Amino acid sequence: MKEVEKPRRADESGVMDPFPHMHPLLKKNYGQWDWHDRLRPGVLHHVAKSGDEVWTVRAGTQRQMDVHTIRKLCDIADEFADGHLRFTTRSNAEFMVTSRDKTEPLIERLNKAGFPVGGTGNSVSMISHTQGWLHCDIPGTDASGVVKALMDELHHEFTHEEMPNRVRITTSCCQINCGGQGDIAINVQYTKPPKINHDLVANVCERPAVVARCPVAAIRPAMVNGKPSLEIDEKKCICCGACYPPCPPMQINGPDSTKLAIWVGGKHSNARSKPTFHKLVAAGLPNNPPRWPEVAEIVKTILYAYKEDARAWERVGEWIDRIGWPRFFEITGLAFTRHHIDDWRGARNSLNASTHIHF
Amino acid sequence: MKEVEKPRRADESGVMDPFPHMHPLLKKNYGQWDWHDRLRPGVLHHVAKSGDEVWTVRAGTQRQMDVHTIRKLCDIADEFADGHLRFTTRSNAEFMVTSRDKTEPLIERLNKAGFPVGGTGNSVSMISHTQGWLHCDIPGTDASGVVKALMDELHHEFTHEEMPNRVRITTSCCQINCGGQGDIAINVQYTKPPKINHDLVANVCERPAVVARCPVAAIRPAMVNGKPSLEIDEKKCICCGACYPPCPPMQINGPDSTKLAIWVGGKHSNARSKPTFHKLVAAGLPNNPPRWPEVAEIVKTILYAYKEDARAWERVGEWIDRIGWPRFFEITGLAFTRHHIDDWRGARNSLNASTHIHF
Amino acid sequence: MAKKPHETPLLNELEHGPWPSFVAGLKKLASDNDKPYANMMKDLLGQLEHSYETRMGYWKGGTVSVFGYGGGVIPRFSEVAEDYPDSSEFHTLRVQPPAGLHYSTELLRNMCDIWEKHGSGLIALHGQSGDIMFQGCSSDNVQKAFDDLNAIGMDMGGAGPALRTAMSCVGHARCEQSCYDEVRAHRTIINGLLDEMHRPALPYKFKFKFSGCPNDCVNSIHRADFAVIGIWRDNIQVDQEKVKEHVARVGRKQMIDTVIANCPTRALSLNDDDTLDIDNSSCVRCMHCINVMTKALSPGKERGATILIGGKRSLKIGDQMGTVIIPFMPLETDEDFNRLYELAETVIEFFAESALEHERIGETIDRIGLANFLEGIGVDVDPNMVRHPRTSSYVRTDDWDEEAKKWFERKNAAIE
Amino acid sequence: MAKKPHETPLLNELEHGPWPSFVAGLKKLASDNDKPYANMMKDLLGQLEHSYETRMGYWKGGTVSVFGYGGGVIPRFSEVAEDYPDSSEFHTLRVQPPAGLHYSTELLRNMCDIWEKHGSGLIALHGQSGDIMFQGCSSDNVQKAFDDLNAIGMDMGGAGPALRTAMSCVGHARCEQSCYDEVRAHRTIINGLLDEMHRPALPYKFKFKFSGCPNDCVNSIHRADFAVIGIWRDNIQVDQEKVKEHVARVGRKQMIDTVIANCPTRALSLNDDDTLDIDNSSCVRCMHCINVMTKALSPGKERGATILIGGKRSLKIGDQMGTVIIPFMPLETDEDFNRLYELAETVIEFFAESALEHERIGETIDRIGLANFLEGIGVDVDPNMVRHPRTSSYVRTDDWDEEAKKWFERKNAAIE
Numbered sequence A, B: 001m002k003e004v005e006k007p008r009r010a011d012e013s014g015v016m017d018p019f020p021h022m023h024p025l026l027k028k029n030y031g032q033w034d035w036h037d038r039l040r041p042g043v044l045h046h047v048a049k050s051g052d053e054v055w056t057v058r059a060g061t062q063r064q065m066d067v068h069t070i071r072k073l074c075d076i077a078d079e080f081a082d083g084h085l086r087f088t089t090r091s092n093a094e095f096m097v098t099s100r101d102k103t104e105p106l107i108e109r110l111n112k113a114g115f116p117v118g119g120t121g122n123s124v125s126m127i128s129h130t131q132g133w134l135h136c137d138i139p140g141t142d143a144s145g146v147v148k149a150l151m152d153e154l155h156h157e158f159t160h161e162e163m164p165n166r167v168r169i170t171t172s173c174c175q176i177n178c179g180g181q182g183d184i185a186i187n188v189q190y191t192k193p194p195k196i197n198h199d200l201v202a203n204v205c206e207r208p209a210v211v212a213r214c215p216v217a218a219i220r221p222a223m224v225n226g227k228p229s230l231e232i233d234e235k236k237c238i239c240c241g242a243c244y245p246p247c248p249p250m251q252i253n254g255p256d257s258t259k260l261a262i263w264v265g266g267k268h269s270n271a272r273s274k275p276t277f278h279k280l281v282a283a284g285l286p287n288n289p290p291r292w293p294e295v296a297e298i299v300k301t302i303l304y305a306y307k308e309d310a311r312a313w314e315r316v317g318e319w320i321d322r323i324g325w326p327r328f329f330e331i332t333g334l335a336f337t338r339h340h341i342d343d344w345r346g347a348r349n350s351l352n353a354s355t356h357i358h359f
Numbered sequence C, D: 001m002a003k004k005p006h007e008t009p010l011l012n013e014l015e016h017g018p019w020p021s022f023v024a025g026l027k028k029l030a031s032d033n034d035k036p037y038a039n040m041m042k043d044l045l046g047q048l049e050h051s052y053e054t055r056m057g058y059w060k061g062g063t064v065s066v067f068g069y070g071g072g073v074i075p076r077f078s079e080v081a082e083d084y085p086d087s088s089e090f091h092t093l094r095v096q097p098p099a100g101l102h103y104s105t106e107l108l109r110n111m112c113d114i115w116e117k118h119g120s121g122l123i124a125l126h127g128q129s130g131d132i133m134f135q136g137c138s139s140d141n142v143q144k145a146f147d148d149l150n151a152i153g154m155d156m157g158g159a160g161p162a163l164r165t166a167m168s169c170v171g172h173a174r175c176e177q178s179c180y181d182e183v184r185a186h187r188t189i190i191n192g193l194l195d196e197m198h199r200p201a202l203p204y205k206f207k208f209k210f211s212g213c214p215n216d217c218v219n220s221i222h223r224a225d226f227a228v229i230g231i232w233r234d235n236i237q238v239d240q241e242k243v244k245e246h247v248a249r250v251g252r253k254q255m256i257d258t259v260i261a262n263c264p265t266r267a268l269s270l271n272d273d274d275t276l277d278i279d280n281s282s283c284v285r286c287m288h289c290i291n292v293m294t295k296a297l298s299p300g301k302e303r304g305a306t307i308l309i310g311g312k313r314s315l316k317i318g319d320q321m322g323t324v325i326i327p328f329m330p331l332e333t334d335e336d337f338n339r340l341y342e343l344a345e346t347v348i349e350f351f352a353e354s355a356l357e358h359e360r361i362g363e364t365i366d367r368i369g370l371a372n373f374l375e376g377i378g379v380d381v382d383p384n385m386v387r388h389p390r391t392s393s394y395v396r397t398d399d400w401d402e403e404a405k406k407w408f409e410r411k412n413a414a415i416e
């Protein structure tokens, strides 16, 4: 800091108490809810044991919001929702209203202000959002742009509940994967070992730490042009990118070698089946801003196959477990390759050791 | 060979053709069977597409048979079954008869000759049999004796179909496990690292081969009393016994340190659930000939808990999957310990990564 | 005269379309020529457009913090500052929101005002870990912004090798499935361990997440080092009349296919009179039947939480989910919450002492084995921690009887 | 005068009880004083009693074989021969039975006669791998016994690092579930590769097992390096009238609970008229519904086998099951059986060339990865080989498009 002022000692207040900010009806019935249903896409209806009822209208946002947008949401909340709103784990805004009659006008108002209403129940909710080129120091692609481009295409599926069950899409803008597992996940997949900028290594990187980070021991300390640097065994390297954050001269990103991959069948809930990881289905997709059409295409293909074929309550992964991977690849027209066969630790558990076969 | 004769050149005839030995009705309808049911425990009834019917009476044997016993079986087959019989994968003898009327007299005759009739459907079939002290060079216990002692106790369950589904018990007389996976498996479990007879190592063992065999790299070549021998890192050793067959001076067996362990829930069939491995439930049981009562006790406890609690068609492992491992340990009164938690390769897959909890 | 905006033909393509546009928002900020952030946002858009053109990122890290705290700020310095000088510093402040993400418009408006003054005007609601991210701040303004935010009751979140900002689902506030008071658990733990957040000294990051039931609406099993998930121990509450109504509405076949056949442990059977036969001792509390019939079924009355430890994403050893460490912990009384806090503290202490540098707790467990981890934190083994007991015979069991004794002693103690 | 039998108080306890007693058999042999084996069996009982007393085994291996063959005999020399001299050599001949274990009493009687003459009179029917084990033979008599057995059409089985004796289920001979001719497959493969059995030169043992359907009555997935399991590709054959009869007999609730809810992939639904609605494209051919309703349901008509490779028990890396390598191989025509044989040959060749010493093929696959193994044997990848595609992002995919092309070319070729 340039100007030296006497710094204020922070009030280490920790997690903010939500009760002063919570909608009064929610506060009143805290822990005393009885059941819920859905009025229409985007509108939840919760009934408390006290008999109180609340309708929640859920609206999509761009997450990375300018203050004007946030104030617009506040105006709407002041007008319809007693000056309160909340955000969901997926950056949707939720407005709680105490009378059913308010829902339609509220929806209209939100739509007019450019906020789509939906994301509830068996719809496609907002895509989980990370940083990308806007802010991160290691991104292979953008995040805000990918999400915007895709949500434009999935608008109908956000505002309607026509899927067999909820669909939760995630993105990650580098292979570190700050985005979570997803019914469908769109992640960066590096395709080339890092190119080392040997001039910088000595200054910027703690070499033993970098060596230790590599999961396959592909990095060795080496002297290059008389300077201490690092060396990669390219045959061993699995292009994971783990060496890049602690050592930016290990350039793993390249405008053409940084590709996108699509994964499916990740699931967090414990409903019916246990939680699962998502599985790789397509890779090598071009990193093609501003609209990543090749990615959108595949996401939609998978989504519509699921929409058409899955049964009520089946999540994407559960649907595929029922119909089988052969049929998944058949109806999506995707290729099954040697790269689909896991070879990381514990890979044996992913092999089919049974005659449970799908024809 | 002492007397040197001109050796006969073998006729390398390979697998014997079964058709000359097969019951004529089976041969006639080979590949043309239509359906089957069971007349009573121990009697299968198969109907061919041709309308032909065959009744199969299954009888238990001791597997390790003297010629007199085999001839007794032959006499019975000649009398009732047109001079044919077969053996099952579990060493039971099967007599095929072409009229239902023959089944009762045949059963009577078998019983009189000391062969229990049963082992079909939802009964406890013959225990899989290995070599043990009778013949093997590395056994920790006997096989014939264990099987006999247990089958004596399970006679009722062999001759009746009162279990929820078939029960297949296996035994193995050392940790190499020639016996298979089982609904219930009774296996030797070593509890101490090998004691090395250093005087013999140099003569008997190929040391590098022994070192290579150890799955946890606990064996090192070493000079002991001036002779080349081997040395074990006892902290690393997992008492697997892999070093013993190629190097008998690595004495892994001890009259008190060789213990028995009980495993449950192995399953080979693909029916309903995929095939599974059996899981450890009890260990440290004394190797107590001639009747191994402590083992029999636990086997029966598990068996009767299953009999009482499982639903029709549930195999032992499927039953436990439904009721949960906590309840299994509760109703069998067995202890759950740190040793039940896997720590071998891929162990992570056996941990509960969900809130699927049984209370 | 106002600084001229960069041309952004690629980004402009994201300005339209039915979904709210962040580009429109950024451009609006860039055109707020009366605001201190306008030029910063012009150059930010320029640099972003440059990334879209070249498909490369141009930020690097550094060190920036606020007085008294070691973490919470993500510093960003531009690598192409010569071309985009006004956004050469574009740091983010991670700030902890109210638990459950409830806001009064007053709070939000205050946040906006502060960020308009000291920052870029760009706020992310919320980060994947649950922070409010005030994105885009010069090094000079970080302290000022924080001071103002702190003055309205907000505190910094986590970054670096530290306790991280936690998340809890809406739960008790609006959800009938919620099995414990998420806000209380969330605030008790994080506020108690706050020092670990503000002065990073752990081997690596450590995240808590709180879900009120096994639907796990905050993804805690995959994404939290320490997941607290609501559950119940007694029987599902059933209103058989409402079950019948459900069957009448959807039909028998549909009921069987979507509910009965979907129960993971065959705990459900439909009686011939259309009532439900629940074998609660086989039920694994998966929530499915309750989710389908929200009116007819509810979680039981004896409620609490399951604790899983070790979830994380892919770095170094591949993705890992948390493992059950406590199958059931009642969470109703003050003592219950104390016990939860103590467990959290014990785990953090163990982590601080035993993890290698840059190792997540899940990796530690993987390295030392679950049984040793449990011993380290003083928790007894329980069959609910495993899908199934070991399938490998490669284990040394000479202390079997001693270990078994511990189990029987515990069982007996529980009875007395 | 006849040699005096040893006292066997412990073994005697196994002489009685309802199950057939091997001790009674051994004692009978030991008392056959007019037979050449009587003294051998007296000492055998003595040594066995000694093992029961001391809880230790007393056999050691060695080298014994028959002319022209490298394997098939398991040599056993006593370590306590001074006390039990007449059973100091007690070798076993492993002999291959008729496929499917069918016997005429004539064959069995011949075997008994030969073994009475040259051996101990003790025969195990059968070993876990499927051999007839002629147990207890002096070094001198091994060749004679074999010559006589060979003369009645029997050949030696496997031992050592070699092709092993195979097993096939009763299948076609008496089972309506059987999807291919097990005897033919069994004999085609083993007899074709017989040299590998008789002259051990493989890196380690290699076992084939043949089951006619997924019930896998010979445990092939766990216990065979190469498992051939019958399966069908088209729809389950249904007789709806018989389904209705079944439902009428057991009741709807029972039918739903034991059949519908037990289908692993929810491929079954009970129609309101008590007929069965089978979604064959979701069915994984588990056999369960067919097993329960043997009259109403049968495997489809387009039959063949699934091949799994790599099953074995625990030694060195822990138990392994086989992995699907060929999801479906028709097995009806001569060419079909040729193709099966060729695959077996290719795998054995690959094993011979690529496995390390004392490495089972399953361990090789584990070491080099399934994809490389498939390449090695020239088999194309197929999604049925995996439970699910990879969950780990740790893979280098720069040749993705080339690999994808292979798939599309194959798909196109299949259509043409």
Ligand code: SRM
Residues within 6 Å of the ligand: A036, A038, A044, A087, A088, A089, A090, A091, A092, A119, A120, A121, A122, A125, A126, A165, A166, A168, A182, A183, A266, A267, A268, A269, A270, A271, A313, A315, C168, C169, C170, C171, C174, C175, C176, C177, C215, C216, C217, C218, C219, C291, C292
């Ligand atoms: C608002 C929110 C919690 C919050 O604190 O913000 C929430 C709220 C509810 N969730 Fe959720 N879930 C929320 C994120 C999640 C997540 C996490 C995520 O999206 O990343 C999951 C895990 C998803 C996964 O498995 O990958 C999640 C899995 C569920 C499930 C399990 C569904 C399943 O069958 O697998 C239910 C049960 C149901 O739908 O009946 C559920 C049910 C519900 C209910 C019905 C609970 C209730 O009784 O009120 C709420 C309304 C759901 C709806 O949209 O119809 N919620 N829910 C989150 C809204 C996110 C959004 O804007 O889209």
Ligand code: SRM
Residues within 6 Å of the ligand: B036, B038, B044, B087, B088, B089, B090, B091, B092, B119, B120, B121, B122, B125, B126, B165, B166, B168, B182, B183, B266, B267, B268, B269, B270, B271, B313, B315, D168, D169, D170, D171, D174, D175, D176, D177, D215, D216, D217, D218, D219, D291, D292
């Ligand atoms: C005779 C035999 C085959 C042979 O070639 O020798 C055989 C014969 C039949 N088996 Fe088997 N199985 C035979 C060993 C096995 C084995 C292997 C073993 O016992 O080691 C298995 C795998 C066991 C496992 O999973 O660990 C086996 C798993 C089955 C199953 C699957 C049961 C399940 O629900 O998991 C069936 C289906 C059924 O019972 O309806 C079956 C069905 C049958 C049927 C009904 C097939 C038929 O339609 O004829 C036969 C009569 C069974 C009965 O006992 O009621 N057979 N069957 C074997 C008799 C062994 C014995 O004497 O006890």
Ligand code: SRM
Residues within 6 Å of the ligand: A129, A130, A131, A135, A136, A137, A138, A176, A177, A178, A179, A180, A245, C061, C074, C076, C092, C094, C126, C127, C128, C129, C130, C131, C132, C133, C157, C165, C205, C207, C222, C223, C224, C311, C312, C313, C314, C315, C316, C360
């Ligand atoms: C901002 C955020 C993405 C977002 O836009 O929402 C984010 C951004 C970064 N994450 Fe993350 N992670 C964010 C949530 C996550 C999550 C999700 C979660 O917390 O539920 C994960 C997966 C769960 C987990 O913890 O494993 C996650 C897994 C990682 C990892 C991999 C950790 C691992 O052990 O596998 C790294 C790499 C590291 O720590 O070295 C990482 C590192 C980073 C860094 C610090 C990159 C770096 O090393 O410089 C990113 C800073 C970006 C920036 O410029 O602000 N981030 N990161 C999220 C935090 C916002 C917040 O505080 O609310």
Ligand code: SRM
Residues within 6 Å of the ligand: B129, B130, B131, B135, B136, B137, B138, B176, B177, B178, B179, B180, B245, D061, D074, D076, D092, D094, D126, D127, D128, D129, D130, D131, D132, D133, D157, D165, D205, D207, D222, D223, D224, D311, D312, D313, D314, D315, D316, D360
């Ligand atoms: C005789 C038999 C047990 C029985 O009484 O039935 C048997 C006996 C022996 N087995 Fe076995 N195995 C027998 C079937 C099995 C099976 C079951 C099967 O084939 O379905 C297995 C498990 C499946 C497998 O192949 O893995 C089996 C897995 C082993 C192993 C562990 C192999 C592994 O890779 O894990 C060994 C140790 C070795 O090969 O070094 C072994 C080694 C042995 C040796 C040769 C011990 C030795 O190294 O000296 C035993 C000789 C005993 C003897 O004195 O006759 N035996 N062995 C079975 C062979 C009879 C036959 O030919 O019909």
Ligand code: SF4
Residues within 6 Å of the ligand: A130, A131, A132, A136, A137, A138, A139, A140, A143, A172, A173, A174, A175, A176, A177, A178, A179
């Ligand atoms: S996924 Fe990678 S690039 Fe994206 S925010 Fe996380 S660390 Fe940064």
Ligand code: SF4
Residues within 6 Å of the ligand: A193, A194, A213, A214, A215, A216, A217, A218, A219, A232, A236, A237, A238, A239, A240, A241, A242, A243, A244, A252
């Ligand atoms: S990208 Fe991953 S595998 Fe390759 S050198 Fe870096 S850390 Fe190692």
Ligand code: SF4
Residues within 6 Å of the ligand: B130, B131, B132, B136, B137, B138, B139, B140, B143, B172, B173, B174, B175, B176, B177, B178, B179
């Ligand atoms: S299990 Fe062990 S002792 Fe028993 S026969 Fe097999 S190798 Fe020999």
Ligand code: SF4
Residues within 6 Å of the ligand: B193, B194, B213, B214, B215, B216, B217, B218, B219, B232, B236, B237, B238, B239, B240, B241, B242, B243, B244, B252
């Ligand atoms: S018993 Fe097993 S672990 Fe122990 S030294 Fe021998 S081979 Fe190694």
Ligand code: SF4
Residues within 6 Å of the ligand: C169, C170, C171, C172, C175, C176, C177, C178, C179, C211, C212, C213, C214, C215, C216, C217, C218, C230
């Ligand atoms: S996790 Fe459970 S309690 Fe929390 S919001 Fe989701 S459904 Fe409700």
Ligand code: SF4
Residues within 6 Å of the ligand: A272, C262, C263, C264, C265, C266, C267, C268, C278, C282, C283, C284, C285, C286, C287, C288, C289, C290
């Ligand atoms: S909660 Fe899940 S496991 Fe329990 S009865 Fe309902 S569906 Fe079955």
Ligand code: SF4
Residues within 6 Å of the ligand: D169, D170, D171, D172, D175, D176, D177, D178, D179, D211, D212, D213, D214, D215, D216, D217, D218, D230
């Ligand atoms: S494996 Fe199948 S075909 Fe063979 S006997 Fe068993 S049930 Fe019949």
Ligand code: SF4
Residues within 6 Å of the ligand: B272, D262, D263, D264, D265, D266, D267, D268, D278, D282, D283, D284, D285, D286, D287, D288, D289, D290
């Ligand atoms: S065979 Fe198995 S998977 Fe197929 S329909 Fe029948 S029960 Fe379901």
